[in-house]
Amino acid sequence: MNFGPIIFLGVLLTFACSWGGFILAPQLQLGRQGLVKTVADDTLYPAPRSGLAQQGAAVYRSLGCASCHSQQVRDQDVPRWGARYTVAQDYLRDQPVQWGSQRVGPDLANVGARLPDANWHLIHLYNPRTTVKGSPMPRYGFLFEKRPVRGAKSPEALQFPEGFGPEPGHEIVPAEEARALVAYLLSLKYDTALFEAPMPQQEKPAEADPGEPQEKAPAAETQPSVK
Amino acid sequence: MTHPSTASVSSQQAACGHPEPATVEEINASCRGPVLLPVTLSVLWLVAGSVLWVIASIKLHGPGFLSDFTWRTYGPVKPAAFTLFLYGFASQALLGLALWMLCRLGKTTLVGGFLALVGIVFWNMGVALATLGILGGAATGFEWFELPTYAAPVLFVSYLPIGLCALLTFAARRDRELYVSQWYLLAALVIFPWIFATANTLIAQMPARGAMQAVVGYWYGNNFLTLWLTPAALAVVFYLIPKLAGQPLHSRYLAAFGFWMLMIVGGWAGIPLGARLPAWMPAMSTVASVLMILPIIAVALNLKKTISGQCSVVKSTLALKLSVYSVLAYLVYGVLAALNAHPAVGTITEFTHATSGVTQLALFGFVALAIFAGIYHAGASLLSAEWCGKLAKTHWLLSALGLILSVAALVIGGVLQGRAFDNPDAAFIQSVKKTIPFVGLSTLGMTLWLLGSLALLGNVAYLFKQACANCCKSKEVRS
Numbered sequence: 256m257n258f259g260p261i262i263f264l265g266v267l268l269t270f271a272c273s274w275g276g277f278i279l280a281p282q283l284q285l286g287r288q289g290l291v292k293t294v295a296d297d298t299l300y301p302a303p304r305s306g307l308a309q310q311g312a313a314v315y316r317s318l319g320c321a322s323c324h325s326q327q328v329r330d331q332d333v334p335r336w337g338a339r340y341t342v343a344q345d346y347l348r349d350q351p352v353q354w355g356s357q358r359v360g361p362d363l364a365n366v367g368a369r370l371p372d373a374n375w376h377l378i379h380l381y382n383p384r385t386t387v388k389g390s391p392m393p394r395y396g397f398l399f400e401k402r403p404v405r406g407a408k409s410p411e412a413l414q415f416p417e418g419f420g421p422e423p424g425h426e427i428v429p430a431e432e433a434r435a436l437v438a439y440l441l442s443l444k445y446d447t448a449l450f451e452a453p454m455p456q457q458e459k460p461a462e463a464d465p466g467e468p469q470e471k472a473p474a475a476e477t478q479p480s481v482k
Numbered sequence: 483m484t485h486p487s488t489a490s491v492s493s494q495q496a497a498c499g500h501p502e503p504a505t506v507e508e509i510n511a512s513c514r515g516p517v518l519l520p521v522t523l524s525v526l527w528l529v530a531g532s533v534l535w536v537i538a539s540i541k542l543h544g545p546g547f548l549s550d551f552t553w554r555t556y557g558p559v560k561p562a563a564f565t566l567f568l569y570g571f572a573s574q575a576l577l578g579l580a581l582w583m584l585c586r587l588g589k590t591t592l593v594g595g596f597l598a599l600v601g602i603v604f605w606n607m608g609v610a611l612a613t614l615g616i617l618g619g620a621a622t623g624f625e626w627f628e629l630p631t632y633a634a635p636v637l638f639v640s641y642l643p644i645g646l647c648a649l650l651t652f653a654a655r656r657d658r659e660l661y662v663s664q665w666y667l668l669a670a671l672v673i674f675p676w677i678f679a680t681a682n683t684l685i686a687q688m689p690a691r692g693a694m695q696a697v698v699g700y701w702y703g704n705n706f707l708t709l710w711l712t713p714a715a716l717a718v719v720f721y722l723i724p725k726l727a728g729q730p731l732h733s734r735y736l737a738a739f740g741f742w743m744l745m746i747v748g749g750w751a752g753i754p755l756g757a758r759l760p761a762w763m764p765a766m767s768t769v770a771s772v773l774m775i776l777p778i779i780a781v782a783l784n785l786k787k788t789i790s791g792q793c794s795v796v797k798s799t800l801a802l803k804l805s806v807y808s809v810l811a812y813l814v815y816g817v818l819a820a821l822n823a824h825p826a827v828g829t830i831t832e833f834t835h836a837t838s839g840v841t842q843l844a845l846f847g848f849v850a851l852a853i854f855a856g857i858y859h860a861g862a863s864l865l866s867a868e869w870c871g872k873l874a875k876t877h878w879l880l881s882a883l884g885l886i887l888s889v890a891a892l893v894i895g896g897v898l899q900g901r902a903f904d905n906p907d908a909a910f911i912q913s914v915k916k917t918i919p920f921v922g923l924s925t926l927g928m929t930l931w932l933l934g935s936l937a938l939l940g941n942v943a944y945l946f947k948q949a950c951a952n953c954c955k956s957k958e959v960r961s
Contacts, residue, residue, distance in 0.1 A: 259652065259660065259668065266669040266745055270676065270709065273749025276766070277701045278680060284760060285694045317619030319557020325833050329756040334906035341758050343693035351685075352695045353623050354758070358833040358903065359542065359917075361910050383545070389911055391542060391918070393549040393556060 285343055294448040301348050304442050311439025314432045316351060318395070323359035328445065337365040338446035339454050345445045360392055367444040374414050376437045377429050385419045398433035401425055503589035503656045506863075512591035513582055514864050516598040516647070520578035521857055523606055525939050527570025528850075530613075532932040534563035539925040543918045553617040561628040562616040568626065568706070569637060570609040572849050573674075574602070576714035577644050579856040580667050582864070583721050584648055587664050588655025594647040601643035608636035624695070626703035627681045634682045641678070645671050662737045663721040666713035669745060673713075677705045693759060704752020704767075707844060708774075712812075713744065715852035716781060719805045722855055723785050726802035727795055732787035740780030747773045751819075755828040771823030778816035785809050800874055804855035807882065811847030815840065818893070830904070835917055835924075836896025843889045846881075846931065854878065854938070861942070865949035873941040880934030888927030895920025 290299040304312070315321070326346075328337035341364050346352050370376065378385050381399050383392035399413070404426050411434075412426035421427055429437070448454045504512075538560040540547050548554045585592050592598070615621070615630035622628055629637065648671050652664065681702040684690045690698060724731045731737060750770035753763045789796055789806065796802050818840045821827045831837055854877075862869060895917045902913030 259664075262660070262665050262668055263672065265742070266672050269742075269745040270673055270749055272746075273701075273705070274676070274680070276750065277697065277753070277763070278684070281697045281759070281763065282690065282694055285697065286691055288692065316621070316623045317558075318552065318555065319561055319619075319621060319623070321623045322557050322560045327756065327758050329758075329829075329832075331829060331904065335903070335910070343759055346696075346758070347692040349692060349695075351623050351689060352692060352699075354696050356625055356754070356833065356837065357835075358899075359914065362833075387911055389915060391545045391914060393541065393545045395555070397551060 288344060288347055290347070291344060291449065294450060294453065300447055300449065301345060303348060305438060307435050307438040308442040309439075310431075311435035311437065311442075312350070312353075314436045315353060315439055318436075320363075321353040321355035323355070323357055323392070324361065324363045325355040325358050326362065326364040326443065327354050328362060328364045332362065333455060336362045336369075338368060339448070339452050341365075341445045342449065342452045344449060344451065360390075363440065363443055365443065365445050367441040368446045371441060373437050373441060376440055377413050377433060378415055378419070380433060380436065381413060381427060382419065385415065395433070398430050398436070400428045400430055402428065501656050504585075504591050506586075508591055509585045509589075510864050510866075512595060513585050516592060516595045516602065517578045517582040517860060518864060519599065520574045520602045520605075521861065522942055523602070524571045524575035524578065524853075525857070525935070525942050527566050527574065527609060529932070529935045529939050531563050531566030531571055532928065532935045534559055534566065536925065536928045536932050538563055539921065539928050542921045543925070552619055558617050558619060558621060561621045561625070562613050564625070565612055565616055565628050566609065567845060568711075569612065569629075570606075572711055572845065572853065574605060574609075575853045575857065576670075576711065576718075576849075577602075577605075577641075577648075579718055579853065579860060580648055580671065580714060581644075581651065582856075582860050583663055583717060584651045584655070584667060587657070587661050587721070588652065589657040590651060590654050592647065593650040593654045594643070597643035598647035601640045601647070604640035605637060605644070608633055608640055611636060622685055624681075624685055624699035624702070626706050627685050627699060629682075629686065631686045634678075634686045638675070638678055638682055641675060645675060661721075662731065662734070662741070663717035665741050666717040666720065669741075670710050670713040670717070673705065674710045677702055677710065696757065697753070697759060697763065700752045700754070700757065705749055707841075707849075708744070708748040708751060711845075711849045712748070715808065715849045716812075718852045718856040719785065719808055722801055722805045722859055723809075724788050726799050726805070726859070727789045727792045729788050729792065732784050736780050736784045740777040740784065743773070743777035743780065747777065751823070754832055755823070755825060756832050768823045768825075768828075772820045775816050775820045778813055782809055782813045800869075800878065801855040801859040804851050804858065804878060808848050808851035808855060811843055811851060811885075815844045815848055818843065830900035831896055832900070833903070834896035834900040835892040835920065836900065839889045839892030839896060839924075842892065843885070846885050847889070850881075854881070857938075857942075861945055865945060867945050867948035867952055870941050870944040873937050873944060877934045877937040877941060880930045880937065884927040884930030884932075884934060886927070887930065888924040891920040891923035891927065895924075 290301070292298065293300045326341075328339070328341045330340050333340055345364075375386060379387070380395045382394050382396070383390040401421055402425065404424055408426055409428050411428050413420075413429070415427075446454075537548060538556055541549065541556040541559065545556075552558065581592060581598060612629045612633035615633050616628055620630035620632075622630070627634075648667070652668060681698055684698040685695055685702070689695055720731070720737070747770050751767050751774060753759065753767040755764050755768065757764050785806075789802075796806055822831055822837065822840060858869060858874065898920075899913050899917045902908065902916055
């Protein structure tokens with residue numbers, strides 16, 4: 256191996272295989288994904304996020320939430336985290352995709368369906384120990400404003416459980432970033448049945464007679480399976 | 483069976499029209515600045531990154547610690563620490579050491595040293611810009627490529643003159659016989675701009691659609707470690723171990739096998755088992771991760787055979803000792819990474835601290851120890867001065883202890899965490915609470931690592947002081 260050009264060309268060739276296999280081929284497969292119709296009502300999936308939720312996605316990225324929270328429900332995670340496992344199709348509109356690699360905190364792929372209460376999320380962000388005892392999540396107090404109540408209490412003020420709120424005469428109001436972040440969290444719902452990712456109960460209907468053949472899942476309305 | 487220290491450049495080369503090999507003094511004079519500048523700055527970034535890493539680690543069990551502002555929460559601090567380690571320390575130090583090795587192995591003076599200096603200055607500006615950007619909330623959210631959209635091109639453009647200088651030096655080599663380290667360096671120097679340009683395009687500048695971004699992120703992260711940091715670090719250990727042990731490399735054929743296996747297989751690992759992608763991708767990566775054990779064993783076996791019977795030399799030579807520990811860490815990492823890729827283990831350890839522990843072993847164990855070995859050897863050679871033995875011993879003992887403590891705590895804690903995930907009847911917080919003592923131990927380990935890095939920084943200052951003193955003495959003697 257005394258020929259620099261041979262090593263150079265060999266490296267180029269072997270690495271081109273990796274690039275072709277894991278960049279070009281997935282781009283041809285995943286990059287061409289389009290919207291698909293859902294199993295239940297033939298609506299196009301995934302639906303676009305609201306403007307506020309899209310801003311919230313940027314807040315989620317800038318705060319580095321993905322350092323602790325994943326957004327991927329695997330088959331074995333379904334009992335704890337999701338209505339169903341997630342597939343590449345679910346993330347078509349995510350920009351950027353925030354899959355994460357750690358579960359220091361819970362998976363958030365389906366958090367909008369699991370915890371649909373906006374106030375819960377707001378007080379959780381303000382002080383995570385309010386809702387989850389012993390949580391190591393940092394407080395995001397800088398996303399909120401603490402102010403004296405003048406006249407009537409603001410309709411946006413956080414509703415704390417007893418013993419946790421600010422001192423009497425004060426209220427905590429979410430700033431724009433906090434409202435956007437919660438709108439994004441509530442938009443994280445992967446509970447729509449797809450051909451490639453059916454809901455678990457649809458796989459085995461509870462009422463079905465074991466002796467009867469099960470109804471076939473609708474076919475040909477989505478693109479080929481990617482899971 | 484060739485080694486730079488033993489391979490003589492025959493007079494036939496001169497007869498063939500090749501210039502005479504440069505002397506060590508000529509080589510040192512040509513590359514002193516372009517090697518010492520990045521190496522010194524890399525140690526500074528190592529200390530800064532270690533400080534942030536300790537802060538991030540404390541936050542995992544003490545969430546109230548320094549958390550009243552956006553830039554001080556765990557979310558931005560951890561990516562900033564990781565970025566500093568990857569780009570400020572490891573990449574920069576390896577670029578500097580690569581220039582030095584290419585000169586020494588090619589027996590040539592550095593070609594285009596000014597280009598490299600300019601590139602290094604801009605590289606550091608890019609690292610500073612990226613770190614401030616990440617702390618300010620501009621990270622991309624992709625673990626190995628957190629570089630803000632505006633900072634990534636700065637790093638890419640800065641790399642070009644450094645890479646060009648390295649390739650010109652390689653082409654101008656006066657010893658035409660290629661040594662194993664040169665294969666690895668050539669591969670690393672060619673692959674780095676390729677992966678960086680791909681990630682910069684498809685993650686930062688013109689993001690791909692949906693899940694494709696995640697594929698690019700996984701591919702980049704894997705190749706950054708496996709085909710950029712790994713070959714560059716292997717070049718260092720392949721250079722130092724035979725040279726310092728005074729033995730020829732055991733087998734060039736085994737080295738060639740290890741090299742080509744790494745090139746063929748290395749680029750296919752990296753997609754986690756549970757990634758929400760078409761099943762063929764994680765399947766390919768699992769196969770590649772298991773096969774990766776072959777080149778790792780080939781490297782470890784080759785270097786073990788090279789130093790066999792040289793125990794006393796290994797114990798007494800710091801750079802050699804660090805190189806050997808680096809290869810040992812590489813071997814353990816290879817085994818853990820292969821286990822992690824197996825579904826029986828991977829489904830438990832995915833998303834846990836265990837994966838962080840294994841990555842930490844690769845970065846802080848294998849890569850960093852190889853860099854330290856290179857710094858100790860190259861620094862003393864370039865400045866013709868001696869390191870402070872006590873500081874060096876403090877550095878490597880603290881680093882080794884901190885590394886072992888942190889990696890062991892994260893791996894064991896991560897396995898317990900993963901097992902707790904799989905019990906849906908228990909509250910999630912139980913899995914978090916199980917990890918707290920282990921994360922605490924990891925913090926302790928990283929604090930030791932930080933203290934070790936400070937000792938290294940002190941030793942770099944000591945080395946420069948010694949070099950200045952030597953220089954003054956020689957001037958006095960002359961006058």
